Amino acid sequence: MSKRILVCLVGLPASGKSTLCSAVKKQQTIYSIEHICYDKHISTVDHASNPSAWNKARQNLNQKIVNMVSTSAENTHKNTVFLLDDNFYYRGMRKEIFHIAQRHSCVFGQIVFRVSKELAISSNKGREDTIVTEETIQKMSNVLEYPSEAWEKHVLHLPNLEVFTESTLSVRIDKVISFLGYLCEQAAEEDPAEELRRKDADREKSLNDKVQQLELILRKIISQKIKDDRRAGSKIPYSVYSEAKSLFLEEIKTESDCFLEQPNSNESVSIRFSTFFDQAFANHTKSEG
Numbered sequence: 001m002s003k004r005i006l007v008c009l010v011g012l013p014a015s016g017k018s019t020l021c022s023a024v025k026k027q028q029t030i031y032s033i034e035h036i037c038y039d040k041h042i043s044t045v046d047h048a049s050n051p052s053a054w055n056k057a058r059q060n061l062n063q064k065i066v067n068m069v070s071t072s073a074e075n076t077h078k079n080t081v082f083l084l085d086d087n088f089y090y091r092g093m094r095k096e097i098f099h100i101a102q103r104h105s106c107v108f109g110q111i112v113f114r115v116s117k118e119l120a121i122s123s124n125k126g127r128e129d130t131i132v133t134e135e136t137i138q139k140m141s142n143v144l145e146y147p148s149e150a151w152e153k154h155v156l157h158l159p160n161l162e163v164f165t166e167s168t169l170s171v172r173i174d175k176v177i178s179f180l181g182y183l184c185e186q187a188a189e190e191d192p193a194e195e196l197r198r199k200d201a202d203r204e205k206s207l208n209d210k211v212q213q214l215e216l217i218l219r220k221i222i223s224q225k226i227k228d229d230r231r232a233g234s235k236i237p238y239s240v241y242s243e244a245k246s247l248f249l250e251e252i253k254t255e256s257d258c259f260l261e262q263p264n265s266n267e268s269v270s271i272r273f274s275t276f277f278d279q280a281f282a283n284h285t286k287s288e289g
Contacts, residue, residue, distance in 0.1 A: 003079040003187040004072055004106040005031075005180060006065075008097050010088045010147070011113030012140055013132045014124035016164060016172075021083045023169055024176050031180060032078040034068060036061075038086035062096060069104045079184055089144040091152075098151055107187040109154040110147050111176065116160055117141035123164075154183060211249065214269065218245050221270050225277075236281065244277045 009017040018037055025033040041064075042057040065082065072080040088094050094110065101108035115123075120137050147155045156179040161168055222241045229236055 002077065003184050004069060004104070005079065005081045005109060005183045005187070006069070006084065006097055006101045006106050007081060007109045007111060007180075007183070008084050008088045008094045009086065009111050009113070010094070010144075012089075012115050012117060012120040012144065013087060013137055014120045014127055015113035015115035016123075016161070017085050017113055020169070020172055020176065021085050023173055024083070027173055028177055030078070030177070032072075032080045034072075034080065034082045036065060036068075036082060036084050038084070062100070065097075066100055066104070069100065069106060073104075079187075081180055087140060087144075089140050091145040091147075091149065094147075094152070107154070107183050108151075109156070109179065109183045110152060111156045111158065111179065112146060113158050114160050119160060154186060215245070215249060217269050218248065218273060221273055225274075240281060241277070244281070245273075248273055248276050 009021070011017055018039075021035045021037075025035050038058070038061060041061045042054065065084070069082065072082075084097060086093070088097075088110075098108045100106070117137055120141070121134050124131060124134070124137060156175065158172060158175070222245060226236075226238065226241065
Protein backbone atom coordinates (compact mmCIF):
# COMPACT_ATOMS: atom_id res chain seq x y z
CA MET A 1 0.00 0.00 0.00
CA SER A 2 1.32 3.47 -0.88
CA LYS A 3 2.18 5.83 1.94
CA ARG A 4 1.28 9.48 2.42
CA ILE A 5 3.59 11.98 4.06
CA LEU A 6 2.73 15.48 5.27
CA VAL A 7 5.77 17.73 5.69
CA CYS A 8 5.63 21.24 7.15
CA LEU A 9 8.40 23.61 6.07
CA VAL A 10 9.30 25.83 9.01
CA GLY A 11 11.31 29.01 8.72
CA LEU A 12 11.47 32.72 8.06
CA PRO A 13 10.54 34.26 4.70
CA ALA A 14 13.33 34.13 2.09
CA SER A 15 15.03 31.17 3.78
CA GLY A 16 14.94 29.02 0.62
CA LYS A 17 11.83 26.92 1.28
CA SER A 18 10.10 27.39 -2.09
CA THR A 19 13.35 27.06 -4.02
CA LEU A 20 14.12 23.75 -2.33
CA CYS A 21 10.58 22.41 -2.82
CA SER A 22 10.64 23.19 -6.54
CA ALA A 23 14.07 21.60 -6.94
CA VAL A 24 13.10 18.42 -5.05
CA LYS A 25 9.93 18.02 -7.08
CA LYS A 26 11.83 18.52 -10.33
CA GLN A 27 14.82 16.29 -9.67
CA GLN A 28 13.38 13.21 -7.96
CA THR A 29 11.15 10.49 -9.43
CA ILE A 30 10.59 8.24 -6.42
CA TYR A 31 7.61 10.09 -4.98
CA SER A 32 4.49 11.79 -6.17
CA ILE A 33 5.10 15.27 -4.76
CA GLU A 34 2.48 17.93 -4.13
CA HIS A 35 4.12 21.31 -3.49
CA ILE A 36 1.55 23.54 -1.79
CA CYS A 37 2.74 27.12 -1.40
CA TYR A 38 0.57 28.95 1.13
CA ASP A 39 1.57 32.39 -0.18
CA LYS A 40 0.07 31.65 -3.58
CA HIS A 41 -3.27 30.78 -1.99
CA ILE A 42 -3.63 33.43 0.70
CA SER A 43 -1.29 36.25 -0.37
CA THR A 44 -4.26 38.43 -1.35
CA VAL A 45 -5.33 38.59 2.31
CA ASP A 46 -3.32 40.81 4.65
CA HIS A 47 -2.94 39.32 8.12
CA ALA A 48 -2.18 42.61 9.86
CA SER A 49 -5.21 44.50 8.53
CA ASN A 50 -7.68 41.62 8.45
CA PRO A 51 -6.60 38.69 10.68
CA SER A 52 -10.07 37.13 10.61
CA ALA A 53 -10.13 36.87 6.81
CA TRP A 54 -6.53 35.62 6.84
CA ASN A 55 -7.37 32.85 9.32
CA LYS A 56 -10.43 31.92 7.25
CA ALA A 57 -8.36 31.71 4.06
CA ARG A 58 -5.83 29.54 5.89
CA GLN A 59 -8.54 27.19 7.15
CA ASN A 60 -9.97 26.92 3.64
CA LEU A 61 -6.56 25.97 2.31
CA ASN A 62 -6.11 23.35 5.03
CA GLN A 63 -9.47 21.88 4.02
CA LYS A 64 -8.27 21.68 0.41
CA ILE A 65 -5.23 19.81 1.70
CA VAL A 66 -7.55 17.38 3.52
CA ASN A 67 -9.40 16.76 0.26
CA MET A 68 -6.13 16.21 -1.60
CA VAL A 69 -4.92 13.79 1.07
CA SER A 70 -8.16 11.81 0.84
CA THR A 71 -7.94 11.64 -2.96
CA SER A 72 -4.28 10.59 -2.84
CA ALA A 73 -5.28 7.38 -1.05
CA GLU A 74 -6.33 6.07 -4.48
CA ASN A 75 -2.74 6.35 -5.72
CA THR A 76 -1.29 2.88 -5.24
CA HIS A 77 1.74 3.32 -7.51
CA LYS A 78 3.85 5.88 -5.64
CA ASN A 79 4.16 7.23 -2.15
CA THR A 80 2.68 10.73 -2.01
CA VAL A 81 4.49 13.58 -0.28
CA PHE A 82 2.80 16.88 0.52
CA LEU A 83 5.37 19.64 0.92
CA LEU A 84 3.51 22.38 2.79
CA ASP A 85 5.44 25.52 2.00
CA ASP A 86 4.72 28.11 4.69
CA ASN A 87 6.50 29.78 7.59
CA PHE A 88 4.60 27.73 10.23
CA TYR A 89 6.14 29.93 12.91
CA TYR A 90 3.55 29.02 15.54
CA ARG A 91 3.46 25.45 16.84
CA GLY A 92 -0.34 25.54 16.72
CA MET A 93 -0.23 26.00 12.94
CA ARG A 94 1.81 22.84 12.61
CA LYS A 95 -0.35 20.91 15.04
CA GLU A 96 -3.37 21.45 12.76
CA ILE A 97 -1.44 19.60 10.04
CA PHE A 98 -0.35 16.96 12.54
CA HIS A 99 -4.02 16.28 13.38
CA ILE A 100 -4.85 16.00 9.66
CA ALA A 101 -2.06 13.42 9.38
CA GLN A 102 -3.43 11.49 12.34
CA ARG A 103 -6.98 11.40 11.03
CA HIS A 104 -5.90 10.21 7.59
CA SER A 105 -3.19 7.70 8.58
CA CYS A 106 -0.33 9.82 7.25
CA VAL A 107 3.14 10.30 8.66
CA PHE A 108 3.93 13.82 9.80
CA GLY A 109 7.35 15.44 9.47
CA GLN A 110 8.98 18.86 9.50
CA ILE A 111 11.86 20.49 7.67
CA VAL A 112 13.28 23.41 9.64
CA PHE A 113 15.28 26.16 7.92
CA ARG A 114 17.64 27.60 10.54
CA VAL A 115 18.16 30.99 8.91
CA SER A 116 19.12 34.08 10.87
CA LYS A 117 16.81 37.07 10.59
CA GLU A 118 19.70 39.13 9.19
CA LEU A 119 20.21 36.71 6.32
CA ALA A 120 16.45 36.42 5.77
CA ILE A 121 16.13 40.21 5.53
CA SER A 122 19.06 40.37 3.12
CA SER A 123 17.73 37.53 0.93
CA ASN A 124 14.23 38.99 0.99
CA LYS A 125 15.49 42.20 -0.66
CA GLY A 126 16.71 40.19 -3.63
CA ARG A 127 13.47 38.30 -4.25
CA GLU A 128 11.57 38.91 -7.46
CA ASP A 129 8.17 38.19 -5.94
CA THR A 130 6.42 37.81 -2.58
CA ILE A 131 8.62 40.37 -0.87
CA VAL A 132 7.60 40.89 2.74
CA THR A 133 8.43 43.83 4.95
CA GLU A 134 11.50 43.85 7.16
CA GLU A 135 9.18 44.48 10.12
CA THR A 136 7.29 41.26 9.34
CA ILE A 137 10.50 39.22 9.34
CA GLN A 138 11.60 40.85 12.61
CA LYS A 139 8.29 40.01 14.31
CA MET A 140 8.23 36.48 12.92
CA SER A 141 11.77 35.88 14.12
CA ASN A 142 10.77 36.92 17.64
CA VAL A 143 7.82 34.52 17.88
CA LEU A 144 9.06 31.56 15.80
CA GLU A 145 8.59 28.35 17.81
CA TYR A 146 10.97 25.60 16.75
CA PRO A 147 9.88 21.95 17.08
CA SER A 148 10.31 20.65 20.63
CA GLU A 149 7.14 18.77 21.60
CA ALA A 150 6.88 14.96 21.75
CA TRP A 151 4.64 14.83 18.68
CA GLU A 152 7.28 16.75 16.69
CA LYS A 153 9.67 13.82 16.58
CA HIS A 154 10.39 13.60 12.83
CA VAL A 155 12.42 16.72 12.01
CA LEU A 156 15.12 17.59 9.49
CA HIS A 157 17.14 20.68 10.46
CA LEU A 158 18.84 22.59 7.63
CA PRO A 159 21.55 24.97 8.90
CA ASN A 160 22.03 28.61 8.05
CA LEU A 161 23.66 29.18 4.63
CA GLU A 162 25.51 32.43 4.04
CA VAL A 163 26.18 31.47 0.41
CA PHE A 164 23.52 29.66 -1.62
CA THR A 165 24.98 27.83 -4.65
CA GLU A 166 24.02 25.01 -6.97
CA SER A 167 26.31 22.76 -4.94
CA THR A 168 24.70 23.60 -1.60
CA LEU A 169 21.23 23.22 -3.17
CA SER A 170 22.19 19.75 -4.45
CA VAL A 171 23.33 18.74 -0.95
CA ARG A 172 20.02 19.93 0.50
CA ILE A 173 18.03 18.04 -2.11
CA ASP A 174 19.86 14.83 -1.17
CA LYS A 175 19.15 15.45 2.53
CA VAL A 176 15.45 16.02 1.87
CA ILE A 177 15.13 12.89 -0.27
CA SER A 178 16.89 10.84 2.44
CA PHE A 179 14.54 12.37 5.03
CA LEU A 180 11.50 11.41 2.96
CA GLY A 181 12.82 7.85 2.80
CA TYR A 182 13.15 7.87 6.58
CA LEU A 183 9.54 9.08 6.92
CA CYS A 184 8.34 6.26 4.67
CA GLU A 185 10.07 3.79 6.97
CA GLN A 186 8.23 5.33 9.91
CA ALA A 187 4.95 4.89 8.05
CA ALA A 188 5.57 1.15 8.01
CA GLU A 189 6.12 1.15 11.76
CA GLU A 190 3.33 3.44 12.92
CA ASP A 191 -0.29 3.89 11.94
CA PRO A 192 -1.46 7.18 13.52
CA ALA A 193 -5.14 6.33 13.14
CA GLU A 194 -4.63 2.91 14.70
CA GLU A 195 -2.67 4.49 17.53
CA LEU A 196 -5.58 6.84 18.23
CA ARG A 197 -8.04 3.95 18.22
CA ARG A 198 -5.79 2.01 20.60
CA LYS A 199 -5.54 4.98 22.96
CA ASP A 200 -9.32 5.43 22.89
CA ALA A 201 -9.82 1.73 23.64
CA ASP A 202 -7.30 1.85 26.50
CA ARG A 203 -8.98 4.94 27.91
CA GLU A 204 -12.42 3.35 27.70
CA LYS A 205 -11.14 0.22 29.45
CA SER A 206 -9.53 2.34 32.15
CA LEU A 207 -12.76 4.25 32.72
CA ASN A 208 -14.78 1.02 32.84
CA ASP A 209 -12.37 -0.30 35.46
CA LYS A 210 -12.87 2.88 37.46
CA VAL A 211 -16.64 2.52 37.18
CA GLN A 212 -16.35 -0.99 38.61
CA GLN A 213 -14.14 0.31 41.43
CA LEU A 214 -16.63 3.08 42.11
CA GLU A 215 -19.48 0.58 42.21
CA LEU A 216 -17.63 -1.48 44.85
CA ILE A 217 -17.14 1.67 46.92
CA LEU A 218 -20.84 2.48 46.61
CA ARG A 219 -21.85 -1.01 47.74
CA LYS A 220 -19.80 -0.58 50.91
CA ILE A 221 -21.28 2.87 51.47
CA ILE A 222 -24.83 1.55 50.99
CA SER A 223 -24.19 -1.39 53.30
CA GLN A 224 -23.01 0.97 56.03
CA LYS A 225 -25.94 3.35 55.47
CA ILE A 226 -28.44 0.48 55.78
CA LYS A 227 -26.85 -0.53 59.10
CA ASP A 228 -26.99 3.09 60.31
CA ASP A 229 -30.63 3.39 59.19
CA ARG A 230 -31.61 0.24 61.06
CA ARG A 231 -29.97 1.48 64.26
CA ALA A 232 -31.91 4.74 63.84
CA GLY A 233 -35.16 2.81 63.33
CA SER A 234 -35.52 3.75 59.65
CA LYS A 235 -36.84 1.19 57.13
CA ILE A 236 -35.73 2.44 53.72
CA PRO A 237 -36.13 -0.39 51.17
CA TYR A 238 -32.90 -1.71 49.63
CA SER A 239 -34.44 -1.16 46.18
CA VAL A 240 -34.33 2.61 46.80
CA TYR A 241 -30.59 2.43 47.47
CA SER A 242 -30.04 0.16 44.48
CA GLU A 243 -31.92 2.48 42.14
CA ALA A 244 -30.08 5.52 43.52
CA LYS A 245 -26.76 3.75 42.96
CA SER A 246 -27.61 3.01 39.31
CA LEU A 247 -28.75 6.58 38.67
CA PHE A 248 -25.66 7.95 40.40
CA LEU A 249 -23.34 5.87 38.22
CA GLU A 250 -25.17 6.96 35.06
CA GLU A 251 -24.85 10.59 36.08
CA ILE A 252 -21.14 10.20 36.74
CA LYS A 253 -20.54 8.61 33.33
CA THR A 254 -22.19 11.55 31.55
CA GLU A 255 -19.91 14.16 33.12
CA SER A 256 -17.27 13.92 30.38
CA ASP A 257 -15.54 11.35 32.60
CA CYS A 258 -14.04 14.18 34.70
CA PHE A 259 -15.06 12.65 38.03
CA LEU A 260 -13.71 9.27 37.01
CA GLU A 261 -10.42 10.61 35.68
CA GLN A 262 -9.43 12.28 38.93
CA PRO A 263 -8.46 10.35 42.06
CA ASN A 264 -11.39 10.13 44.46
CA SER A 265 -11.23 8.99 48.05
CA ASN A 266 -13.96 6.88 49.62
CA GLU A 267 -14.86 9.91 51.71
CA SER A 268 -15.40 12.22 48.71
CA VAL A 269 -17.49 9.57 46.95
CA SER A 270 -19.51 9.00 50.14
CA ILE A 271 -20.27 12.71 50.54
CA ARG A 272 -21.38 13.10 46.95
CA PHE A 273 -23.47 9.93 46.97
CA SER A 274 -25.13 10.88 50.26
CA THR A 275 -26.21 14.21 48.76
CA PHE A 276 -27.44 12.45 45.65
CA PHE A 277 -29.27 9.78 47.66
CA ASP A 278 -31.00 12.32 49.90
CA GLN A 279 -32.44 13.99 46.81
CA ALA A 280 -33.40 10.65 45.26
CA PHE A 281 -35.06 9.51 48.50
CA ALA A 282 -36.98 12.80 48.74
CA ASN A 283 -38.26 12.27 45.20
CA HIS A 284 -39.16 8.67 46.04
CA THR A 285 -41.08 9.73 49.18
CA LYS A 286 -42.91 12.42 47.22
CA SER A 287 -43.94 9.96 44.50
CA GLU A 288 -45.06 7.43 47.12
CA GLY A 289 -47.16 10.07 48.87
